[in-house]
Amino acid sequence: SQTIHQWPATLVQPVGSPLSLECTVEGTSNPNLYWYRQAAGRGLQLLFYSVGIGQISSEVPQNLSASRPQDRQFILSSKKLLLSDSGFYLCAWSRGNEKLFFGSGTQLSVL
Amino acid sequence: GESVGLHLPTLSVQEGDNSIINCAYSNSASDYFIWYKQESGKGPQFIIDIRSNMDKRQGQRVTVLLNKTVKHLSLQIAATQPGDSAVYFCAESGTGGFKTIFGAGTRLFVKA
Helix, strand or coil: CCEEEEECCEEEECCCCCEEEEEEEECCCCCEEEEEEECCCCCEEEEEEEEECCEEEECCCCCCEEEEEECCEEEEEECCCCHHHCEEEEEEEECCCCCCEECCCEEEEEC | CCCEEECCCEEEEECCCCEEEEEEECCCCCCEEEEEEECCCCCCEEEEEEECCCCEEECCCEEEEEECCCCEEEEEECCCCHHHCEEEEEEEECCCCCCEEECCCEEEEEEC
16 A cells, blocks of 8 residues: 655744755655645645656745655755745645645744 | 635534535636545545546545536535544646645534
């Protein structure tokens, strides 16, 4: 069966510090991978998606970047965090254009 | 651009009653719709999906209805239970390739 791992679960970072969130998928090959952000009590905003190694599509111009160094690994990064980067970050995968399977999320607080 | 919206941000129902959560979409070219359930502090979980060539699909205690004429989607939960309390999102996919666009969500409260 397929599983998705996302870590850390909680992160508190000072403004201006770097960020690296990692997501890995097991049990499937060539998945589509996604990063979403969710503000408290709000919907999910698509940040990045990837259909293959090294292929990244950015949906929203911002202080974040994404990379896919391996088939089942997706990384969300920032060189300098802003207060507005706080939120609940969710990684997800799908087979083609099908339903998404989400990780457990990372609650990021930038102080 | 495309958007998927919800009519009601909060819905409160009595345990055992049926729940209906509504959703509107704006892109008439959308061809795949999904409902997700999100419990507090967790990632959304898939509930049920429907493609545009159907107008109804049933699962275990859940039914999704699609009205393409008025671009409306609904999720019906039969015999609502306390464990159904969560935020429910409708989502649209199929347009523009591999993006899934989520609505704002409806919080369902189940009163015992």
